[in-house]
């Protein structure tokens with residue numbers, strides 16, 4: 001069993017897409033083992049995206065991520081990291097496959113509705129960044 005972190009980004013929450021995303025997660029057979037809504041501070045968003053701090057879009061990305069509330073979830077399932085990334089679609093929605101969340105709902109390379117961890121190491125860091133062990137129903 002593998003775990004991953006999912007975030008419904010401020011564009012997804014603001015546009016009323018929480019239910020749509022959660023429905024797709026559940027239909028895909030992923031188990032939601034933790035869930036909360038939070039409004040990130042600038043410092044917390046910068047810490048989360050620290051790996052991207054040299055990228056030209058870092059400031060824009062962290063301001064976007066603090067522009068409204070987000071829904072963070074820990075998901076569990078077999079091969080869930082890769083399966084959830086497939087369900088999300090490519091970072092740039094223009095390259096995303098039909099049937100993916102980003103193809104259906106993203107409006108911009110940055111405002112792409114959802115986040116998902118990209119490796120087991122990243123997932124462990126990202127889940128721990130938002131949830132303590134008492135908040136995970138595993």
Ligand code: GDP
Pocket residue numbers: 057060061090091109110111112114115116118
């Ligand atoms: P992901 O794993 O598919 O989310 O993609 P990355 O880890 O490469 O990038 C993290 C997030 O930064 C993406 O989901 C986008 O919200 C944003 N992002 C990535 N590339 C760009 C870009 O070229 N410009 C802007 N403005 N944002 C970007």
